[in-house]
Amino acid sequence: MKIDPDSTADFSAQIAKAIRDAIVSGDLLVDQRLPSEAELADQFDVSRPTVREALKRLAAQSLIRTQRGATGGAFVNRLRFEEAYDQQVTTSTLLLSMNSVSFDVACEARYALERACAPLAAQRRTPDQLATMRAEIHRQSQPGLTDEAFCASDVTLHRALVDGAGNKVLSYQLAGAVEAMQPLMNMITFTARSREVIVALHTDLADALEAGDAARTDETLLKLESYTRELAHSVVTARAAKAKHQQEAKKAKPKERKTV
Amino acid sequence: MKIDPDSTADFSAQIAKAIRDAIVSGDLLVDQRLPSEAELADQFDVSRPTVREALKRLAAQSLIRTQRGATGGAFVNRLRFEEAYDQQVTTSTLLLSMNSVSFDVACEARYALERACAPLAAQRRTPDQLATMRAEIHRQSQPGLTDEAFCASDVTLHRALVDGAGNKVLSYQLAGAVEAMQPLMNMITFTARSREVIVALHTDLADALEAGDAARTDETLLKLESYTRELAHSVVTARAAKAKHQQEAKKAKPKERKTV
DNA sequence: AGACATTAATATGTATGACAAATGAAAATT
DNA sequence: AATTTTCATTTGTCATACATATTAATGTCT
Incomplete structure (x- = not known):
């Protein structure tokens, strides 16, 4: 093993x-121990701090874990779905927030993916997953709920739907898409009326899943998507109108400064 | 800023x-410069090597980039879709290979996701994307192609389909699912007959997309999925039979050792 | 004055050496 | 035989130094 100094x-x-290549290619197997930091430093002909920086990079990707002590060292880590979830969620969240992805695009992606789960979920959802959905629907109908809590409950419900497909790979891939939407959803102010509509649709969704009716599940998701986009759109236009109003007020009385 | 020594x-x-939390929460904005390593070491009350290890962890997740020189330092990195792709693919690949995910589960997830793109792709696919698919189909019909090259071409074709949905978020989410399947697909030996069938289905797929026929696109994907699973199944049973045969041969002549 | 070379300052990249702390295995003791 | 002690190994952390890249300021020459 050598590296290119140029x-x-x-x-x-x-x-x-x-x-990393050695791990991906299967050259290094799960739970296999890497050489010690000192040995790696020798092999690559670099200093130990440099080797450590490399190992920390791999640790950040959950590719290795380290253990102190006599029989310790760095071991190839079995990548678990749970760890991969977390990375997926932060990555997806940052992708959306840093690339000015529009609400419409994100929303379209999210519902397209959820609808992919719908037929499988209608067929396989467990009673437990159905109960989770019903419980969240009940919570969403409570009056005192904050907008953030409402959105969080929404995420939980949709996660239950996705998990209902009974396919771990699918659940993993969609975790990012669903959770990454939450910050965008949190920007929406939910009126009593809109919550009522959403809860009704969620109830339809749970009913359709309970009946094992894939077509109705799909229809309900379509309705949910269009209603969500309507809501977001109305929020955006309301904000724009407000901003315009404030701007005109500013023009009329230019002497007034910001009082925020 | 302080850390817990316990x-x-x-x-x-x-x-x-x-x-990382500061970045995700928006406390640190894109392209903003972090304090120098020495300053961070002061602030967190640790040594510079320790700060560097932390920064390398963040660099591994593409959350920061570093620059040498007088005006250099660590900057919050705008996470690009391309970078996120790569991480998604390696993570997904390792997830599949390390968690003994069955071909069926992975295949089901992949086609469920692709079918989610189908209606959008039928509506929006660009001529360029269609041309890419046609070109790959043509390549797949060449006789001299290795199995690996055939699979790689398959991935390219399906990526074009996914991108045809014209939704960057969707493309990103699906990149992992599609590409991570390749190592599993590479285990299949394609006979001339099976290639013929796949090429025919791919042609149907391109035709349906060209016609903007969402329903036919979906049907073709369903056929492709079931055929792919059939193929994989036949490979598995063939291998099992072969293994059984070898085992019996071994039993008959126990003196013979491995000659591999 | 303007163009170019020099120097200095600042930051990351890398190396060296040392010590602390955790951990398990071997050795010594009861 | 069981327990305690010792010891070797390995990661975690620190301090310091030097190399190198890059920019800004400075100086020099035309």
């Missing part, structure tokens, strides 16, 4: 890549 | 988490 990349990045 | 987690992990 490469533009850092040594630690090159070393991390070399080890 | 925590079980490494200092570098704690510092990475603190900075």
Whole structure:
């Protein structure tokens, strides 16, 4: 194992890549122990801090875990779905917030993916998952609920729907899409009227799933999607109108400064 | 900013988490410069190597980028879809290979997701994307193609289908699902007959997309899924039969050792 | 004055050496 | 035989130094 001193990349990045490739290619197996930091430093002909930086990079991706002590060291980590979830969610959340993804695009993606689960969920959803959905629907109908709590409950309900498909890979792939939407959803102010509509649709959704009716599930999701987009749109136009109003007021009395 | 010396987690992990939270919460904005390593070391009351390990963790997740020189430092990185793709693909690939996910489960997830794109793609696919699909279909009909090249072409074709939905979020979410399947697909040996069938189905798929026929696109994808699963199943049973045969042969002549 | 070379300052990248702390295995003791 | 002690190994952390890249300021020459 050697690295290229002329490469533009850092040594630690090159070393991390070399080890990562070895893991992905199956050269290093799960739970297998890597050489100690000192040995790696020898092999790659770099210092120990440099090796450590490389190992921390891999640890950040959950590719290895480290253990102190006599029989310790760095071990190839069995990547679990739960760990992968978390990374997916943060990555997806940042992707949406940093790339000015419109609400419509994100919403379309989310419901397209959920609808992909619908037929499977109608067929396989467990009583437990159905109960989770009913419980969340009940919570959503409570009057005192904050908008954030309402959105969080919405995410839980939709996660139950996705998990209802009984396919771990599907659940994993959709976790990001569903949860990453939450910050965008949180920007919506839910009126009593809109909550009522959403709860009704959620109830339809649970009913359709309980009946094992894939077509009705799909229809309900379509309705939910269009209603959600309507809601978001009305929020956006309301904000724009408000901003315009404030701007005109400012023009009329230019002497007044911000009192925020 | 302070860290907990009594925590079980490494200092570098704690510092990475603190900075990551600041980025995710919007406390640190895109392209904003972090304090220098020396300043961070002061603020967190740790040494510079420890700060560097934390920064390398964040760099591994593409959350920051670093630049050398007088005006250099660590900057909050705008997470691009392309970078996120790569991480998604490696993560998904490892998830599948390390958790003994069955071909059926992965295949089901993949086609469920692709079918979610189908109606959108039928409506929006660009001529360019259609041309890509046609070109790959043509390549797949070449006789000299290796199995690996055939699978790679398959991935390219399906990526074009997914991208045809014209939704970046959707494309990103599905990149992992589609590409992560390739190693599993590579295990299939394609006979001339099976390639013929697949190419025919791919042609149907392109035709349906060209006609903007969502229903036919969906049907074709369903056929492709069931055929793919049939193929995989036949491979598995063939292997099992072969293994059984070899085992019996071994039993008959126990003196023979492995000659591999 | 303007163009170019020099220097200095700042930051990351890397190396060296040291010590602390955790951990398990071997050795010593009861 | 069971328990305690010792010890070797390995990661975690620190301090310091130097190399290198990059920019800004400075100086020099035409």
